[in-house]
Amino acid sequence: MQRSAVTQIKVRKVAAWPITFYRSAVGKKWVMAITGIMLMGFVLSHMVGNLKLYLSREEINLYGEALREIPGHLLPRTVFLWTIRLGLIGAFALHIHAAVSLTRLNRKARPVAYQSERDYIAASFAARTMRWSGVIVGLYVVFHLLDLTAGTANPDFVRGDPYNNLVRSLERPVVGIAYIVANLALGIHLFHGAWSIFQSLGVNNPRFNNARKRFAQGFAALIVIGNVSFPVAILAGVIKQSCEGTPIEEPCAGSGAFGEKN
Amino acid sequence: MSAPKMHIKVTAWRQSGPDAPGAFKDYDVNDVSPDMSFLEMLDTLNERLIENNEEPIAFDHDCREGICGSCGMMINGVPHGPERGTATCQLHMRKFNDNAHITVEPFRAAAFTINKDLSVDRSALDRIVEAGGYITAPTGSAPDANLIPVPKAVSDTAMDAAQCIGCGACVAACPNSAAQLFTSAKLAHLNLLPQGQAERWDRTIDMVETMEMYFGSCTNFRECEAACPKEISVDFIAMLNKDYVKSQLKQRRLAGQVFP
Numbered sequence: 001m002q003r004s005a006v007t008q009i010k011v012r013k014v015a016a017w018p019i020t021f022y023r024s025a026v027g028k029k030w031v032m033a034i035t036g037i038m039l040m041g042f043v044l045s046h047m048v049g050n051l052k053l054y055l056s057r058e059e060i061n062l063y064g065e066a067l068r069e070i071p072g073h074l075l076p077r078t079v080f081l082w083t084i085r086l087g088l089i090g091a092f093a094l095h096i097h098a099a100v101s102l103t104r105l106n107r108k109a110r111p112v113a114y115q116s117e118r119d120y121i122a123a124s125f126a127a128r129t130m131r132w133s134g135v136i137v138g139l140y141v142v143f144h145l146l147d148l149t150a151g152t153a154n155p156d157f158v159r160g161d162p163y164n165n166l167v168r169s170l171e172r173p174v175v176g177i178a179y180i181v182a183n184l185a186l187g188i189h190l191f192h193g194a195w196s197i198f199q200s201l202g203v204n205n206p207r208f209n210n211a212r213k214r215f216a217q218g219f220a221a222l223i224v225i226g227n228v229s230f231p232v233a234i235l236a237g238v239i240k241q242s243c244e245g246t247p248i249e250e251p252c253a254g255s256g257a258f259g260e261k262n
Numbered sequence: 263m264s265a266p267k268m269h270i271k272v273t274a275w276r277q278s279g280p281d282a283p284g285a286f287k288d289y290d291v292n293d294v295s296p297d298m299s300f301l302e303m304l305d306t307l308n309e310r311l312i313e314n315n316e317e318p319i320a321f322d323h324d325c326r327e328g329i330c331g332s333c334g335m336m337i338n339g340v341p342h343g344p345e346r347g348t349a350t351c352q353l354h355m356r357k358f359n360d361n362a363h364i365t366v367e368p369f370r371a372a373a374f375t376i377n378k379d380l381s382v383d384r385s386a387l388d389r390i391v392e393a394g395g396y397i398t399a400p401t402g403s404a405p406d407a408n409l410i411p412v413p414k415a416v417s418d419t420a421m422d423a424a425q426c427i428g429c430g431a432c433v434a435a436c437p438n439s440a441a442q443l444f445t446s447a448k449l450a451h452l453n454l455l456p457q458g459q460a461e462r463w464d465r466t467i468d469m470v471e472t473m474e475m476y477f478g479s480c481t482n483f484r485e486c487e488a489a490c491p492k493e494i495s496v497d498f499i500a501m502l503n504k505d506y507v508k509s510q511l512k513q514r515r516l517a518g519q520v521f522p
């Protein structure tokens with residue numbers, strides 16, 4: 001029988017420690033896990049912070065202001081916020097770079113696909129669509145920043161008035177629905193990702209392995225329910241925008257979910 | 263009294279050599295006893311093909327008792343077929359219905375060259391073992407038993423890992439063609455035991471990096487675990503990940519010696 005040499009898909013090179021580590025696929029997965037944790041921390045605090053939307057315009061605007069003031073007078077204004085932002089941008093970039101490079105490696109590892117139909121037994125829908133859910137979330141984040149941070153995608157943008165910006169943006173049905181779709185994709189991504197983190201970091205023990213899955217499910221559900229509630233509440237008119245003409249500095253009684261309707 | 267015979271329709275991948283084009287071909291196999299193993303069903307088909315002066319279907323097999331890891335093919339899109347924890351040679355035809363239509367295809371991965379039909383060269387797995395899947399021990403008279411105490415739980419877990427027969431079904435099952443389950447089993451059965459400690463960190467680096475020369479990366483689909491005839495757990499993959507990161511950190515302390 002004729003035998004051919006084993007096909008190699010990657011060259012093994014020795015380099016300085018962090019480079020060798022990141023060059024390896026296991027190292028890249030470790031980086032994806034660590035950056036995943038950072039991004040999960042962001043997503044959670046972002047969702048919790050936005051709950052202030054239900055209180056009043058004043059509350060959420062003060063929250064936005066407080067983020068810029070951390071940590072009081074120890075640092076100039078926004079220095080801390082920008083440190084966090086740069087950290088998150090770095091984490092986001094590394095997470096995407098590792099994902100793209102691993103995807104390319106994995107394509108090379110099976111150049112000829114199965115010619116008969118594959119029957120998957122264990123792989124969940126979430127696991128198999130990680131790349132798609134990731135791309136949807138990534139694109140949405142870009143739009144979200146243009147819409148609500150830079151304001152370029154939001155004609156009614158008023159700097160320093162996140163309440164107005166959010167309500168004005170999400171009450172456009174197309175944006176509200178895009179927001180819901182993106183958050184469902186995020187939930188699917190988290191459903192597999194949050195579990196995967198434990199595995200990639202080697203956090204494994206039969207005593208708590210079931211809890212890892214439950215944590216991932218709970219976390220994904222929490223984020224989706226919290227985030228999707230905002231556009232739903234705005235589109236349904238539960239969160240009201242009735243502060244026209246009220247200067248930003250003044251409390252606006254008709255805002256939030258509990259304010260008086262007028 | 264023998265059970266009634268079954269009729270099976272087989273669609274098999276035919277390919278005359280590594281670089282030849284391949285295609286599926288349909289066969290009807292009558293006289294299949296439900297007590298036959300899957301390989302015996304293929305033997306029956308091959309006997310008929312030989313009688314008709316046709317080329318028999320090549321497939322790998324050796325022990326036929328589920329311990330050598332030679333056999334293995336995609337059976338209806340699942341490595342080793344529908345029965346969990348069962349190698350192809352241990353799969354019985356009674357697990358299929360009469361008149362079943364069964365499609366067989368070779369394991370596919372960049373590192374797995376198709377020798378012929380369903381026979382696949384899986385020697386890339388051997389390269390991983392060569393890179394560190396051993397311990398260095400003085401030979402000579404056998405040491406006294408129980409000289410080195412090993413906690414029961416540890417030896418049990420090491421034995422679970424040592425069950426891997428190197429069939430490559432984990433690679434075949436993985437959408438990324440990753441060999442993580444195989445490598446993690448080969449690492450764990452040594453890394454867990456006292457005898458494996460001396461070379462633990464070098465072994466981990468060498469075997470993982472050799473694995474990555476040929477195979478894809480793990481995205482935690484868990485298809486490998488479902489396909490493995492020895493039901494090796496993905497818990498060993500977590501151990502591989504942890505040991506690889508640790509060994510990278512340990513190597514760093516030896517940087518002066520590792521990198522000139």
Ligand code: SF4
Pocket residue numbers: 425426427428429430431432433443444447486489490491492493494
């Ligand atoms: S881990 Fe299981 S599927 Fe993979 S080679 Fe070993 S026995 Fe086969």
Ligand code: FES
Pocket residue numbers: 322323324325326327328329330331332333334349350351352427
């Ligand atoms: S032939 Fe040896 S395991 Fe199947």
